[in-house]
Amino acid sequence: MNDQLLPVLDVHGPNGESFSVKVVKDRVTIGRLSQYNDVSLEPDPQQFVTRKVHCAVERDGGSWWIVDNASVNRTFLRRTSGVQIVEGRAPLADGDVIRVLAGVSDSGEPAYWELTFSDPLGTRPAEPVREAAYLEYDWIPARLYRVVSGARQEIEKLRPQEHKLVRYMDQQNRANGNVPVMCGYEELMTAIWGEVAGHTETEVNHVIWELRQKIEPKPNQPQFLQTVKGLGYRLETRVMAG
Numbered sequence: 001m002n003d004q005l006l007p008v009l010d011v012h013g014p015n016g017e018s019f020s021v022k023v024v025k026d027r028v029t030i031g032r033l034s035q036y037n038d039v040s041l042e043p044d045p046q047q048f049v050t051r052k053v054h055c056a057v058e059r060d061g062g063s064w065w066i067v068d069n070a071s072v073n074r075t076f077l078r079r080t081s082g083v084q085i086v087e088g089r090a091p092l093a094d095g096d097v098i099r100v101l102a103g104v105s106d107s108g109e110p111a112y113w114e115l116t117f118s119d120p121l122g123t124r125p126a127e128p129v130r131e132a133a134y135l136e137y138d139w140i141p142a143r144l145y146r147v148v149s150g151a152r153q154e155i156e157k158l159r160p161q162e163h164k165l166v167r168y169m170d171q172q173n174r175a176n177g178n179v180p181v182m183c184g185y186e187e188l189m190t191a192i193w194g195e196v197a198g199h200t201e202t203e204v205n206h207v208i209w210e211l212r213q214k215i216e217p218k219p220n221q222p223q224f225l226q227t228v229k230g231l232g233y234r235l236e237t238r239v240m241a242g
Contacts, residue, residue: 007119014102014111026059064092088177137170169235184232
């Protein structure tokens with residue numbers, strides 16, 4: 001695609017910072033530190049911006065979305081109708097402004113990073129695309145299901161460590177408006193082994209590998225348990241209907 005037709009994020013900081021980022025891939029991460037994010041919001045002396053992934057701009061179903069990654073200080077979206085909190089994710093249209101809290105003055109006045117989304121092709125809001133395949137976790141009997149074209153199949157013989165990982169990641173998704181959350185290695189270690197020290201990222205990766213053998217039709221091309229390179233994983237789950 002011609003670079004002039006790519007979406008752009010025009011970034012403006014609380015202290016006059018200004019730069020632009022072309023959206024050249026289907027997921028662009030936004031956060032405090034440059035080593036973890038495509039768009040770095042620095043300086044951040046009060047540490048209001050999540051250091052890894054605070055939020056992300058993602059392409060899904062032919063439309064663009066702003067996705068909050070369960071950030072502590074939330075992500076906001078400003079458009080002509082006003083400012084709203086992003087509950088999980090929200091569609092992006094040309095001219096929308098993503099706002100991330102940058103600091104609070106001594107008098108209590110907030111300041112924001114503002115990222116204006118510009119799309120030369122004129123993206124319009126769309127209804128969420130419901131995929132034909134997804135996972136559901138039933139908390140009462142502690143059972144995991146794979147649903148494909150309406151047919152539900154139980155995933156059997158999950159080990160206790162796999163149950164703990166699934167339960168934690170599904171809980172994070174539910175708390176984020178049923179939008180999948182990127183879970184980092186440290187929190188996954190705690191979810192699986194509690195406060196027992198000495199566990200490693202390699203052990204987490206092994207649990208992930210074993211779980212993929214059971215839930216993924218093609219484990220080498222994961223659809224449900226996705227890797228966020230260098231950071232952790234996301235599990236695609238939905239709340240059970242009824």
